[in-house]
Amino acid sequence: MTDFSMALNDDQKTLQEWVHGFALNVMRPAAHEWDEREETPWPIIEEAARLGIYGVDFLANAVSDKTGLSMMIALEELAWGDAGLCMSLMGTTLGVAAIMANGTPEQQMEWVPKCFGTPDDIKLAAFGVSEPDAGSDVSSLRTRAIYDEATDEWVLNGTKTWISNGGIAHVHVIVASVDPALGSRGQASFIVPEGTKGIRQGQKFSKMGIRASHTAEVVLEDCRIPGSCLLGGKDKLDEKLARVREGKKASSQAAMATFEATRPAVGAQALGIARAAYEYSLEYAKERRQFGRAIIENQGIAFKLADMKTRIDAARLLVWRASWMAATRTPFLNGEGSMSKLFAGETAVHVTEEAIQILGGYGYVREYPVERWHRDSKIYTIFEGTSEIQRLIISRAISGVHIK
Numbered sequence: 001m002t003d004f005s006m007a008l009n010d011d012q013k014t015l016q017e018w019v020h021g022f023a024l025n026v027m028r029p030a031a032h033e034w035d036e037r038e039e040t041p042w043p044i045i046e047e048a049a050r051l052g053i054y055g056v057d058f059l060a061n062a063v064s065d066k067t068g069l070s071m072m073i074a075l076e077e078l079a080w081g082d083a084g085l086c087m088s089l090m091g092t093t094l095g096v097a098a099i100m101a102n103g104t105p106e107q108q109m110e111w112v113p114k115c116f117g118t119p120d121d122i123k124l125a126a127f128g129v130s131e132p133d134a135g136s137d138v139s140s141l142r143t144r145a146i147y148d149e150a151t152d153e154w155v156l157n158g159t160k161t162w163i164s165n166g167g168i169a170h171v172h173v174i175v176a177s178v179d180p181a182l183g184s185r186g187q188a189s190f191i192v193p194e195g196t197k198g199i200r201q202g203q204k205f206s207k208m209g210i211r212a213s214h215t216a217e218v219v220l221e222d223c224r225i226p227g228s229c230l231l232g233g234k235d236k237l238d239e240k241l242a243r244v245r246e247g248k249k250a251s252s253q254a255a256m257a258t259f260e261a262t263r264p265a266v267g268a269q270a271l272g273i274a275r276a277a278y279e280y281s282l283e284y285a286k287e288r289r290q291f292g293r294a295i296i297e298n299q300g301i302a303f304k305l306a307d308m309k310t311r312i313d314a315a316r317l318l319v320w321r322a323s324w325m326a327a328t329r330t331p332f333l334n335g336e337g338s339m340s341k342l343f344a345g346e347t348a349v350h351v352t353e354e355a356i357q358i359l360g361g362y363g364y365v366r367e368y369p370v371e372r373w374h375r376d377s378k379i380y381t382i383f384e385g386t387s388e389i390q391r392l393i394i395s396r397a398i399s400g401v402h403i404k
């Protein structure tokens with residue numbers, strides 16, 4: 001057992017420094033502007049693509065790290081730079097993760113590069129699961145996919161909501177029901193290529209936080225896509241549906257398989273926001289003087305910072321463990337992926353709120369970044385499974401009881 005180490009290796013340290021530089025020099029100075037504009041920050045995405053931080057090679061390098069840590073390190077730094085800008089870069093990876101989780105090797109080779117495009121011709125992807133009446137309960141999706149045998153096409157109808165990059169993405173991955181009677185086991189994931197008729201953006205949402213990331217409805221009206229756009233292929237889907245109809249367990253559920261793989265990555269982003277707020281408020285507490293002394297000299301402030309740092313480090317350990325487990329295919333027997341997302345998300349909300357308290361009035365106004373970090377943090381207890389749903393997954397895993 002001599003090869004065990006908790007230290008980052010040279011490649012990981014180099015990656016961390018490189019991405020930190022981008023976060024510090026490109027994202028931080030632009031964060032306030034794009035939060036106010038509430039628009040997709042194309043110049044930032046272009047710069048990231050030019051530097052090699054947005055693109056298929058970056059993703060391939062990060063996920064090829066057998067320890068699973070590289071992607072977590074990069075995401076923490078990007079969200080430290082700014083969570084909204086980070087989501088505008090990472091929204092694409094939600095669609096990519098769905099293709100990687102459910103697509104055949106040929107589909108992965110064809111579509112993953114198309115999700116990112118090239119620095120001269122940038123593309124975005126989106127992953128559409130949530131619907132107005134199906135958020136946490138993904139088994140009740142109403143979007144239907146019907147196969148048209150005559151033309152070998154799938155016809156999609158339905159409305160997706162809260163979709164990151166929804167309607168502006170060049171590649172949409174849509175989860176739809178093929179057989180509604182089978183709930184989530186009757187669903188499949190479909191690629192809607194750029195230029196397809198029958199897909200459009202609905203309402204664009206104005207949000208509390210991560211406002212540089214575009215969030216909108218996606219409306220599908222008789223949207224016809226080639227048969228080859230069914231992820232995993234029709235034979236595999238037919239086999240799965242047959243097994244489920246016979247009462248046998250399906251090997252995986254389309255949407256859940258994707259969310260499992262992405263949870264530590266969501267936790268890593270929450271961690272980045274928490275660390276930004278902690279570092280800022282630590283420095284502030286050393287500088288700010290009241291009653292003739294720095295406010296950090298009061299235990300009431302210093303103990304807050306001690307707790308913030310402790311929780312951040314604990315969250316990082318959970319995120320890294322879950323990502324290591326995913327990379328080494330260690331089974332998640334206790335909902336460890338969910339634990340990482342749950343704890344990191346709630347840590348980000350707690351730490352950013354404490355940071356506002358430490359800054360007092362300065363924490364509450366838009367001239368300082370701390371209130372933005374708090375607004376940004378809240379989404380991490382909501383999307384990719386709310387905190388309650390993470391607790392449901394963990395409690396079911398540890399108890400074997402179907403907790404409701």
Ligand SMILES: Cc1cc2nc3c(=O)[nH]c(=O)nc-3n(C[C@H](O)[C@H](O)[C@H](O)COP(=O)(O)OP(=O)(O)OC[C@H]3O[C@@H](n4cnc5c(N)ncnc54)[C@H](O)[C@@H]3O)c2cc1C
Nearest residue numbers: 127128129130135136162163164215382383384385386388
């Ligand atoms: C900014 C943003 C970006 C998003 N991006 C995407 C995206 O790219 N793709 C996508 O598909 N979706 C996306 N979502 C949707 C997101 O995943 C959902 O909002 C989330 O899953 C919760 O669903 P809901 O909003 O319908 O809440 P609901 O499911 O209606 O939940 C409401 C409340 O009830 C609680 N609750 C529900 N069921 C239970 C239960 N069984 N036990 C205990 N409590 C329960 C929830 O925890 C929550 O507190 C995004 C959302 C936002 C806001």
